Amino acid sequence: MKTFFIFITVFSIVYTGCEVEEKKISTPEADASSLRQLVLLAINGSKIANDSLSGLIDQNTSSPAFNELKVESVSGPENNKLFAVLIEYPNPVYNRFAVYDPALNPVLFDKSLNGWLSMEPLTVDSVQFIKIMESFNSKDILEFERLSLYRIEPDSVYLALRIFTKFEEPKSINTQKIQKLNRDTIITQINTPGFTRNISDAFYYNYASKEYQSRNDLFKQFILNQIKNFNQAVQNPQIE
DSSP: OOOEEEEEEEEEEETTEEEEEEEEEEESSOOHHHHHHHHHHHHTTOHHHHHHTTSOSOTTSOOOOOSEEEEEEEEOGGGOEEEEEEEEOSSGGGOEEEEEOTTOOEEEEEOOOOSEEEEEEEEETTEEEEEEEEEEEETTTEEEEEEEEEEEETTEEEEEEEEEEEEEETTEEEEEEEEEEOSSEEEEEEEOTTSSSOEEEEEEEETTTTEEEOSSOHHHHHHHHHHHTOOOOOOSOOOO
16 A cells, blocks of 8 residues: 655644744555645645645735635545545635545645535446536625636546536526436426526537547526626625
């Protein structure tokens, strides 16, 4: 079994002061608990911990306190173990999603997630995914939910689908729900007052580009058109 060395900073707090001691710890492989502690050390400024995580945290900027940290063990094909790390900040520019193997080699980094985040493993048709939901707003009063599916393969993890699932305006709530999901096809149902009736969209898996693709991506096009025509003055910083 591959052995790696994790360098962590151990804080020893005493009544007369605070002493910081660097210790080198050897462990056969990571687990969710030890990885969480390593991420916390990196967030708190430990360069050694952050280097062990291949630079997960941008330590060149002063990031705020995070809202939530999630570290989960995820089963991949052939029962390969992976670890998913999701960090949510008040400012979404600092949000981080990463996947590591047990030796802490990075399999995926994603810095593009917005707003409030949730994560869960998902297995459909013998295919493993990591599902992440985002909730955020734009132009002060427009609210969005977005779904990202990261497909887990024996040698990689990658973003296979990213679609809007909810768009709420002052006078309407518009949704897109997955009705069918398998290894090759995703069928969605769109419910919005902007269409005369509920319609469906289809996303087919492209093995060359490794993503589910729709010819029209109807719900996204509807949202972009609504935003383009939105002319209310805004005050808060915008997420595009």
